[in-house]
Amino acid sequence: MPFAVAKGVPLAGTVKKALLIDGGDSSYSDDVVRMLKTQGVVSGRGFYKDLYLMVSHFHADHQAGLHGVLQVKQVSKVKKKKAAVVPRFVPGKIFLNPLYDKASVPKNTIFPAFRRILEEVSSLSRGTERTEIVEVQPGGLDSEFLTPTPLSIHFGNGVEDKNGVAIPITIRMVASGQKVYMPDTGYLEDVPPKGKKNAVDMNDRSLCFVLTYGSFRYFGGGDIAGDGRIGGGNKGTNAMPDPPKGKKYKTKKKNKKLGASSSHGDVESVLGPALEQGFPRTPLMGYKAGVDKYPNSGHCTVMKASHHASASSVDVFFLATIQPVVVAISCGFKARPHDHPTQPVLDRLDKTLTPKWGVRKDTSREIANSVKGLYLTEVIQKRKGVTYDTDVHDGRLLGDIVIRPVDESIVAARAASAVLQADKIVKVQVYGTGDRTDTVDSTNVLFPGVTRATSGHYPIGPYYHPAS
Structure with missing residues (x-):
């Protein structure tokens, strides 16, 4: 395509x-x-x-x-x-x-x-x-049912497996309206608000969902936030700094590393455990032919970074739950006054700076950083006279991003009967359209990324990433 x-x-x-x-x-x-x-x-x-x-x-x-x-x-x-x-x-x-x-x-x-x-x-x-x-009702629920039931969107079928059974594509809502549905109890858990007089923040009310296609999963969370600091497992350069004593926390041109406002509620701390409950891992004895397989509870192969990778989103603890293979960041050049994407999040995703992620329910344990591909739409380098020194590390700037689970690998993963069959794992193909936004003002400058032969375009790919 x-x-x-x-x-x-x-x-x-x-x-x-x-x-x-x-x-x-x-x-x-x-x-x-x-x-x-x-x-x-x-x-x-x-x-x-x-x-x-x-x-x-x-x-x-x-x-x-x-x-x-x-x-x-x-x-x-x-x-x-x-x-x-x-x-x-x-x-x-x-x-x-x-x-x-x-x-x-x-x-x-x-x-x-x-x-x-x-x-x-x-x-x-x-x-x-x-x-x-x-x-969509609070918690991502379907209002048609008297008992709490997450809204499920049946999105048709993909390819057939080796037994001729069509593999369905489904979308399940997991949170909305500042509430999260907890599968183990069947109850809704509130997301505590932050900010002025505990005002409700619309970002906290974003619809959050998981798309499942065989052994492939994709997470989307709108503009939800996490903790941003140590409460979310973030340390060192990947933590959002506290504001100066006696001052409100906000983005300043003179200190861009502060990132976005911390007035958002911590949705990720509530949603992480809910994902682990609702999307359990495949036990070792469950690796048999004919079933889809998931390496850890809450795992999603691809994650779209929430809130355009603001510093208070995409916490280390949440990453340890999802353990994404591919992360995509949507950040148009107009977002830079908010410093999106922020350096702390880019540092959390980088294997050199953050080789391991802490685990929320057992802070003494760490797991390996799972990211094999980081892709960004585009990043502004200079806007209205302000220069940004963002380091995207190994991230690729692609303009518009196309992410495609490879159908043949979905079939192979279902047919696999052992834990580590290297030739039977989910593969993800990533393309870029090569298009760049017209910045209108000639003084605005976009990070070029790695350009291809045609001047002014981002690389197209494709890039492949095995999921395990």
């Missing part, structure tokens, strides 16, 4: 099902539309029942770019008549926090416009072609 996209091969009609998670800020709307078209997800305007949309939370940098996906201005053929706003790409389902929950709703003019668009889109009816708005 990435090769077809690079060569301009039309892919319309090839996509069985797609899930678009967030859409960036409003300036990225056209980029999202272009991606959906080149990947073959959409073509002309209309209703797409197999296109799903998920909004992790309602901050503008996650939902504003979706406005132009859902609606578009149509210029009138009648002279001097105003352009009409019409539906553009109408999805079959939209998953989000409750639209009228005051704690989830930002106090700005952008969100009411988004809510109005959603209401208009969902009210459109063409017989059975109607958008379903799914308001």
